[in-house]
């Protein structure tokens with residue numbers, strides 16, 4: 001059989017590194033059917049309504065299929081299979097747009113790095129020192145105080161040192177924004193470069209956040225910050241915990257889904 005109803009929604013989400021599965025998976029947050037298109041498991045949203053034809057659409061959340069009230073499921077399945085190439089191409093496009101690929105950064109002048117969901121072009125500025133900081137933002141460029149003949153390792157080290165300083169500055173700002181709203185105090189912030197986690201919280205108030213979050217939009221950063229701070233009230237993923245998260249981020253679930261599609265940098 002090509003499709004089967006989903007038994008249940010996937011389990012609780014850790015602030016982890018995406019699906020971690022070897023085979024590509026696309027899962028719509030409101031998925032209620034699933035199918036296999038080529039090597040990809042596609043869990044999609046299926047709705048019936050007053051319409052005359054079967055309609056497929058692919059958005060940031062995944063595949064949605066709408067069908068007339070009485071169309072047999074076999075006919076729906078057959079159409080989805082016929083459109084497999086189109087669906088997979090769309091999903092691939094959207095995945096690439098939302099995925100981090102720092103491994104693919106070529107560390108040279110003009111290379112683009114993601115920063116707060118924007119793109120910064122690396123530019124060499126050998127005449128500058130930037131007060132010893134080594135780098136400075138200039139519009140959509142990151143100026144690096146490096147010689148013209150600097151090698152890729154120097155570019156990477158200088159850019160990453162700047163990104164980590166920015167990460168600390170921004171994370172502290174967002175922690176200080178959310179902590180009073182959640183009625184919690186955090187004791188310390190440590191940056192991590194864990195391979196599989198965006199963040200964690202310990203009972204003594206220590207917060208760890210992955211510095212690579214600084215590549216992502218503020219919406220994603222805020223979700224992880226609010227998630228970890230909420231653990232200082234609920235050390236679990238119970239409905240009460242999600243209620244605490246929702247009290248400061250009512251749309252947390254959309255952010256959580258979006259973060260899931262981001263591949264953590266190696």
Ligand SMILES: [Zn+2]
Pocket residue numbers: 013014015227231236237
């Ligand atoms: Zn958690």
